[in-house]
Amino acid sequence: MDWIERLNRAMGYIEEHLCDKFEIEEAARIACCSTYHFQRMFAYMAGVPLSEYVRRRRMTLAAVDLQSGGEKVVDVALKYGYESPTAFTRAFKSVHGIAPSEAKESGARLKAFPPVSFRITIKGDSEMNYRIEKKEAFRIVGISCPLEKELEKNFEAVPALWGRAAAEGLIEKLASMMDAEPKGILGVSACGEGQSWRYYISVATDAETDGELEEFIVPKADWAIFEGKGTNLSIQELEKRIVTEWLPGSGYEYGNAPDIEVYLNPDPQNAIYEVWIPVVKK
Numbered sequence: 001m002d003w004i005e006r007l008n009r010a011m012g013y014i015e016e017h018l019c020d021k022f023e024i025e026e027a028a029r030i031a032c033c034s035t036y037h038f039q040r041m042f043a044y045m046a047g048v049p050l051s052e053y054v055r056r057r058r059m060t061l062a063a064v065d066l067q068s069g070g071e072k073v074v075d076v077a078l079k080y081g082y083e084s085p086t087a088f089t090r091a092f093k094s095v096h097g098i099a100p101s102e103a104k105e106s107g108a109r110l111k112a113f114p115p116v117s118f119r120i121t122i123k124g125d126s127e128m129n130y131r132i133e134k135k136e137a138f139r140i141v142g143i144s145c146p147l148e149k150e151l152e153k154n155f156e157a158v159p160a161l162w163g164r165a166a167a168e169g170l171i172e173k174l175a176s177m178m179d180a181e182p183k184g185i186l187g188v189s190a191c192g193e194g195q196s197w198r199y200y201i202s203v204a205t206d207a208e209t210d211g212e213l214e215e216f217i218v219p220k221a222d223w224a225i226f227e228g229k230g231t232n233l234s235i236q237e238l239e240k241r242i243v244t245e246w247l248p249g250s251g252y253e254y255g256n257a258p259d260i261e262v263y264l265n266p267d268p269q270n271a272i273y274e275v276w277i278p279v280v281k282k
Contacts, residue, residue: 003253003282006031007041007118015115018058019079024050024149025193036191037254039151044243046116049152056113059095062088063110066103073100128246130226132279137220140186141213142174142202147191158187158199165201174213180204182276187261190216221257221278224250229272235261238275252279 010031014022028038042050058080065076077088077100092100096110103110145161147154165171171185178184181204188200200216209215224246228238239259247253255278265272 003032004118004248007045010038011116011118014054015057018054018061019081021081033254034191034193034256035149036151036189036197037259040239040259041243041254043151044240045118049150051150051152053113053116055091056095057115059092060111060113062092062100063096063103063112066100067108067110070104076100128226128241130224130246133223133225135181135221135223138180138204138218139206139215140188140200140202140218141177141205141207141209141215142186142200143170144190144198144200144202144214144216147189147197147199149197154199161199161201170201174201174203177205177207177209178203180206182260182262182274184262184264184274187263188216188218189259190218191258192256218260219257221255222280223257223260223276224252224279226275226277227273228275229270231269231271235271235273235275242275242277250279251282253282254278255280 010027013027013030024035024039028035031038031041033041039050042053046053048056062076062080065071065079066073071079073088074085077083077085080088082088082091089099092098092103095113096103098108098110102108143161143165145157147157165174174185183204186200186202186204188202189197190200191197198216200214202216204218224242226238226242226246228235257278259278260276262274262276263271264274
């Protein structure tokens, strides 16, 4: 089954469970990828985080219930998973700009967010340089921070970790330990199923550590490796193009291994980097 079709089946599962506490893990299973990669693909393709999409869909349906069903605000709040009417009111106002009680009035102006579905579109407006490499498991050493299951919550934690690494001179220390491939300062999103999610600033090395640094084994995998340069924002644009332009027609799917950013020149304003994504043949 085509992965776009599986992705749409996962969205169908979410739509069917908007009134329940659906499991992101189940949606990812339907899409045949990890929960981390499922959320990343969704955010890049839909242009909005999955949690925000779910909130918008729930508030869209809640508005219909309030206007047409004559239901009490507290009952609608419970229906869509809000145990507190205050939390429901806050979520409702953030989407519609008015309180739930106002939505019950005739002529109230509301917003509607329809269900998302995906399809392949062909762009190809600029080239993407990549190669496929098979690599045995390798050891990385560095520092890490935990990653939240809702990916947008990590937008502060990861930059803060890079700030700490720079301030404490850890980038230079790690660079001096680098003795294995891939050569570069690594940003590794280790988000496998059944393990705690962590982001590592690290290098590949066989060297002994002083006990202050953490280590992680990146599993054996096939990697699609893309080249890029520019600011830190440009790497996010490259990652988006990989998911929305390259992956759908590549003949590959996401594999079960971390995503890796390899900074060959870690200057945030003039970076030279590679993006490694794990892949398996369809």
